[in-house]
Amino acid sequence: MNNAASQIKFQTSLPQFKVIKGNRLSLAEKQKLVAQFGTQSSAYFNLQSGVEHFGIADIGFIAYHPQKTPMGLVNMVFANPVCAPENLATLIASYLNSVKGKTMFMGVDEVVRKVLADLGYSSNEMGTEFSFDITSFDVKGKTKKHLRHSSNLGERCGLTVKEQRWEDVDHDAVRAISEQWRSNKVVKQRELRLLTRPPEFDNAWGVRKFYCYQGDTLLGYVFFDPYFENGKVVGYCANILRRVSDAGPSDLLDFVILEALKVFKAEGIKRLSLGISPLYNVESCEGENATLRRLEQFMYKHCNMIYAFQSLAYHKTRYRADETKWYVCAKDMSSIKVALAVLLGTNLVGFGKDNAPSEEIREAGSLRFDTAQPTMLF
Numbered sequence: 001m002n003n004a005a006s007q008i009k010f011q012t013s014l015p016q017f018k019v020i021k022g023n024r025l026s027l028a029e030k031q032k033l034v035a036q037f038g039t040q041s042s043a044y045f046n047l048q049s050g051v052e053h054f055g056i057a058d059i060g061f062i063a064y065h066p067q068k069t070p071m072g073l074v075n076m077v078f079a080n081p082v083c084a085p086e087n088l089a090t091l092i093a094s095y096l097n098s099v100k101g102k103t104m105f106m107g108v109d110e111v112v113r114k115v116l117a118d119l120g121y122s123s124n125e126m127g128t129e130f131s132f133d134i135t136s137f138d139v140k141g142k143t144k145k146h147l148r149h150s151s152n153l154g155e156r157c158g159l160t161v162k163e164q165r166w167e168d169v170d171h172d173a174v175r176a177i178s179e180q181w182r183s184n185k186v187v188k189q190r191e192l193r194l195l196t197r198p199p200e201f202d203n204a205w206g207v208r209k210f211y212c213y214q215g216d217t218l219l220g221y222v223f224f225d226p227y228f229e230n231g232k233v234v235g236y237c238a239n240i241l242r243r244v245s246d247a248g249p250s251d252l253l254d255f256v257i258l259e260a261l262k263v264f265k266a267e268g269i270k271r272l273s274l275g276i277s278p279l280y281n282v283e284s285c286e287g288e289n290a291t292l293r294r295l296e297q298f299m300y301k302h303c304n305m306i307y308a309f310q311s312l313a314y315h316k317t318r319y320r321a322d323e324t325k326w327y328v329c330a331k332d333m334s335s336i337k338v339a340l341a342v343l344l345g346t347n348l349v350g351f352g353k354d355n356a357p358s359e360e361i362r363e364a365g366s367l368r369f370d371t372a373q374p375t376m377l378f
Helices: 027-037 042-045 085-098 110-118 142-151 153-157 171-183 252-267 290-302 310-317 337-346 357-362
Strands: 052-056 060-069 072-077 103-110 121-134 159-161 206-213 217-229 232-243 271-277 322-330 365-367 373-377
Touching: 027 052, 027 217, 027 357, 042 060, 042 217, 052 085, 052 373, 060 159, 060 337, 072 110, 072 337, 103 110, 103 337, 110 121, 110 290, 110 322, 121 290, 121 310, 142 252, 142 337, 159 252, 171 232, 206 252, 206 290, 217 252, 217 373, 232 252, 252 271, 271 310, 290 310, 290 337, 322 337
Parallel strands: 072 103, 232 271
Antiparallel strands: 052 060, 060 072, 103 322, 121 271, 121 322, 159 206, 206 217, 217 232, 365 373
């Protein structure tokens, strides 16, 4: 579209980057851009419902979520912008020029971090993404003894895994497993979002769904979101993993993943991502906010009643996968405001009437709320 390339005036705060006026993109246009440029394992998360998008036709788009906090509104970008590498700086500058309010970026990689550093953003490690090459992956050796045990569940426990479309599964059974699974988590009333994608109980563009049965009884499932390179699927992210808690072996979901890997390998798919392990192995990095880093390290050690940071990380490390650091980047924003935005935006915690702290925050004991402004205890 011709108007997509119409340049507007530079803001004085963005002198080094070209700025382009945005367009409203259709779902089909966003899907096309994800298929072309969605190389990050979380690229599909940009298409989740309930978020906003800034786009430039034929160039790319940025997904973001305006999150209210007791300290003001924060626009939260939660994955890499979807565009060609040569258009990254222009897309970010155009977004910042057009979208009102302060923006923080989270779940972004080293390339995006460096562009944001040129715009005056601080950056902190926020966790580790685990992924591996499917073609060379195996379960041999002492370090993968657990996975080798899981790989034999089909024969030992009479389990079968099927890839099925939504019309071919028992909808009530799928939803019942999801409800039971959530009932055993700290966050019981809300689906997590942004750094993950809430489940769609339907067919979805490009998403692969594998279900595990013992006889005719559904015991669990894993939903895989695709990521791409030049219009071709190159990997899948194991995004939704749920199972019944009172039946079947505890490592059933590993069995589902390993069975799905056989299918992906036969198709020539290159990589599998296990997603991010939030706050795992957060270390000092260039251009960081040291206070935010200490806060993240504190939460990883002491706030597992909010989210199972440590057990999730431990499970993912058993795949002996490649580890890639992801970052949270902010500008002119306090560490507490960044932390609150992440906790609220991802639905890890919530607020009731009059911004009263949620049960999760009270249980954690890591936040103290004064009448107007929250402060961190650490």
